[in-house]
Amino acid sequence: MNKETIIDRMQSYFSGENQKPEFDTGIEMDALQSFYVRTAKRLVIANELQKKDTIYRDDFFIALRDYLLVFETSLSLSNVIIPDDNPYAIKKDVANGKYYATFQFPEGVSSELAESAFMRSYSSEDVKKDYNLTTDSLIYSLTGFSAFKSMSQKLAVYGALRTPDGYTxxxxxxxxxxxxxxxxxxxxxxxxxxIVVVPTVSLADDQILAAKQxxxxxxxxxxxxxxxxxxxxTPIINAIQNRTARLLFISPEALMNNQAFESVLKVANKQHYIKNIVIDEAHIVVDWGGSFRVDYQCLEAWRKKLLLNNPGIRTILLSATFESKSIEILKKLFSDGNKWIEVRCDELRHEPRYIILKEKGYKNKDKKTIELVRKLPHPMIIYVARPDDAERVKKLLCDNGIRNTRTYTGLTNNDIREQLLKEWKANKFEIMIATSAFGVGVDKPDVRTVLHLYIPQNPNAYYQELGRGGRDQLPCLSVMCTYVDDLKFAFQRISKRVMTTEKIIGRWDSMFNNKLSIRDGAIIHINTAIKPNYHTKDEWDDRPVSDADMNWNIYVLLLLRRYGLIEIIDITNDNGIYIFSISIENDLLLNKGDEQTLLIEEIRSQEWAYYNDAYLTMERAITRSEGKCWSEMFFDTYDKVYEYCAGCNAHLRKNSGDTLAFPLKKSIKAPISVVEMDQKKIFESQDELIVLAGSEEKKKVIKFLESQRLSTLVASSSQLQEIDFYGSxxxxxxxxxxxxGDLKELLKKGNYYFVSGMVAILYPDDESEVFEIYKLVTKYLQHKLGIHIVHILSENFFLPAIGKSISDVIEGRVVLANDICAEMR
Structure with a gap:
């Protein structure tokens, strides 16, 4: 649906000529069209709301400003009067009586960056390299997709599909x-x-809807x-028992605490029916699992139990970006260290434009907050540190006429969370005020501004939160508004994140020596509800006070696990109390004393160094934001990304690293595919084979090789079109x-994980091109361990550069297409 059609329908609606306009055409829309439709829908919803109750008049003005600026239009409004001195920069054209909006922004906000998030002069900016994005028959037959979205997606998909049994x-x-x-x-x-473990109910709903479509x-x-x-x-259990189930999307809490699932999965696993465990947004295991999502930490022990009976299960950990420390912890939790593969197509977000505002005081910050909410694009998420901060900001906005807002924090109960997410995605309100509890898995595509009113504890936490914006891959704003005391408050928060040595020892001693912790040989079943043997009250940010002791006890146990002092055998939930079954891996934990103190102090110091260093990275970025690119802290945090910033306080123009470089950021040299004995039959005693095939016969050869488990096909997109690849x-x-070209990019860095086993080369019919590809083959494929090559040519080309025909330089027999297919019948 184009802009003009939407503008016409909206004008008819606001003139009182028509009922609420309908925008769903059933036609697939691109991201920009979809954003236009949502912007119009939000204005209609806001108008209907203010017609029912005038207290929502300012919320209507916000939606109207968005609409007018996004569509670059004006609008006649019947029965709506907008004051001339309104703070939304909405004005009336006295000549035609229509309202329009102007690009007025609060002091310190770059007009150029802010306007981009209203899609002013938007155009897709990224140049794409000429990769072969062809899919395969598995993907095509299941989805109809003949091409991947990008080379990154292609490498990610095959990186996962090629995972050997038992690997992570x-x-x-x-x-x-x-x-x-x-x-x-x-x-x-x-x-x-x-089994796909997802962080939220809404993400599970999104995933299953997408899969079924x-x-x-x-x-x-x-x-x-x-x-x-x-x-x-019952239907799910029946499908697992009947062996028809292929995909199960489930949260870790549901997976860990549902007895019916536990029983049926145990039986299925013994019969090796469980093939893969996928953990979506896997960094949450580290970021949230150590605090308010304990069931994420249960996944380690759950997986280990499955592997005892079914060692071939593959584990896939998915996320957009991984911090080095997260990878280190995930590797400890989900692999033995050897069966581990990393497919790194990390990339910094291209959508955010960064704006950092430094106010002189608390009251100035509040005033600026109101201005930002009124004039920056919506939908908007406002991030704060604590639940009371969320309520305070909600009241601040309400006192200034902005009432259609919601709060989402660690204190929000599950039923309300689900309702909030439904209303948020349905555009029932435009402003969400939240703590970090509102995070990964909240996949509303068109959030245009993420406003931080606090300083997160580290760049990774900040990046995850600002990542709620621009998920439709259109420009968005990441705005941080601070005043001088915010740095002090941020440091206080990270100080509370790492317990003192004395308290760690106190909690460990209290749990280990308590009668509620039952010993079973070398296994100790620790009750995490045990109170410490000291009287200080430990608070836990963004969680109910009643959970604080259990959360801190779990923190201690996970800290000891991360540093290899204990092994977690199992975690169970007994009526809301987590029982950790552990074994002691370091005998110094058995008795209090100076040696134990020194050990705990050492690991505590390492933990503190991580939090302190990460905080200092944030602090330096803030203090230097006028002269140094804001996004450099992300480049420093994530070790497998190129620099990228679409604009910030230090520069308004795009600062792009080597974005045209091959997207695989880390070489994967092993494991490689093995050519099995039955595959070797067509090669006889050699590693190579020449098949002479006409254009029609090439289809037949490829189909035959697929039946022989062909691993890799080297061919250009035009060649595949000529032979009707999907018909063959x-x-x-x-x-x-x-x-x-793709082959060269992969193999010059030794990525034989993707190219090994049986490899077929579909040569072009141009003699000079044949020689160029032959040189590539001799350099990277010939005589490589685990590789057998099938050369598919239309004739036995003579290569003038070396004075020989291709059959003279390849150590393998020459066969005709029909003959090779007949041989193997």
Whole structure:
């Protein structure tokens, strides 16, 4: 739906000529069209709200300002009077009686950066390299997708699909890059069940809706499931028992605490029916699992128990970005250190424009906050440090006429959270005031401003929160508004994040020596509700006071686990109390004394150094924001990204690193695919084979090689079109298709994980091009461990540069297309 059509319908609606306009056309829209439609819908919702109750008049003005600026239009309003001195920069044209808005922003806000988030002069800015993005028959037959969105997505998908049995693969793919295709293809790669652990109910709903829309299976309703509170568990259990279930999206809490699931999965696992465990947004295991999402930490022990009976289970850890420390912890939790693969296509976000405002005092900051909410683009998330801060900001806005807001914190109960997320995604309100509890998995695509009124504890936490904006891959604003005391408050918060040595020892001693902690040989079952043997009251930010002792006890146990002093065998939930079954890995924990104190002090110092260093990175970025690019702290935090900033206080123009470089940021040299004995039969005693095939016969050869488990096909997009590639492949086969340029990029850094096993080269018919590809093959593929090569040519080309025909320089027999297919019947 184009802008003009929307403008016409909105004018008819506001002139009183029509009822509420309908915008859903059933036609697929791109991100920009979708944003236009949502902007118009929000104005209609705001208008209906203010017609029912005039206290929402200012909320209507906010939505109207957004609409007028986004659509670059004016609007006649019947029965609505807007004061001339309104603070929204909405004005009336006396000539035609229509209202329009002007780009007025608070002092310190760059007009150029702010206007971009209203889509002023928007155009897609990124240049794409000419990669071969062809999919394979598995993806095409299941989804109809003939091409990937990007080379990053392609590498991420095959990086996951090529994971050997028993391995763990960590996959980093940028937000909006299409991670959901990874889980969908894992679920259909082989017969069996893939369990996908997701952080929120809303994300589970999004995932299952997307899967059922994309996967072209007549029985998808018996294959793809999502479980949450209130959902009937019987159909899911029946599907697992009947071996029809392929994908199960579930939160860690539901997975850990549902007895029916535990029983049926135990049986399925013994029969090796569980094939994959996928943890979506896996950094949450570290970021949240150590505090208010304890069930994420249960996944380590749960997975280990499954592996005892089913060692071939593959584990896939997904996220957009990973901090080095997160990877270190995830590796400890989910692999033995050897069976570990990292597919790193990390990339800094291109959507945010960064604005840092430094106010002189508390009252100035409040005044600036009101201005920012009134004049920056919406929808908007306002992040604060604590639940009381959220309520204070809500009252501040309400006192200034802005009432249609909601708060979402660690104190918000689950039922209200679910309702808030539904209303948020349905555009029932435009401003969410939240703590860090409102985070990953909240996938509203069109958030245009993320406003921080506090300083997060480290760049990673900040980056995750600002990442709620621009998920539709359109420009957005990340604004931080501070005053001098905010740095002091931020440091106080990180000081509370790391317990003193004395308190760590006090809590450990209290748990270890308490009669509620039951010993079972070398295993100790620790009750985390035990109170410490000191009288100081320890608070826990953004959580009910009643949970503080259990949260801090869990913090201590996880700290000891991270540093290898204990092993967590199991975690169970006994009526809301977590019981940790552990074994002692360092005998110094057994008895109090100077040696134990020195040990705890050492690990506590390492923990503090991490938090302090990360905080100092934030502090330096704030103090230097006028002269140094704000996004450099992310470049320092994430070790596998290029620099990128679309604009900040230090520069208004895009600061782009080497964005055209190959997206795989870390080489994966092993493990490689192995050519099995049955595959070697077509090669006889050699590692290579030449197949002479005409244009029609090339289809047949590729189809035959697919039946022989062809691993990689080297061909250009135009070659594949000429031979009608999708008309020549078998259904349901995984095949990595690359052009010669992609092949060179991969193999010059030794990425044989992607290119090994049986490899086919589809040569062009141009003699000079044949020689160039042959040189590439000799350099990177010939005589490499684990690789057998099939050369598919239309004729036995003579290579003038070396004075020989291609059959003279390849150590392998020459066969005709029909003959090779006939041989293997």
């Amino acid at each position: 693969t960590l996959v980093a793919l940028p937000t909006g890059g299409g991670k959901s295709l990874i889980t969908q293809m894992l679920g259909y790669q082989t017969e069996g069940l893939t 994309i996967i072209k299976s007549k029985t998808v309703d018996q294959e793809v499931f999502s479980y949450k509170s209130g959902v009937q568990v 492949v078998s259904d349901g086969k995984t095949l990595f298709v690359v052009n010669s």
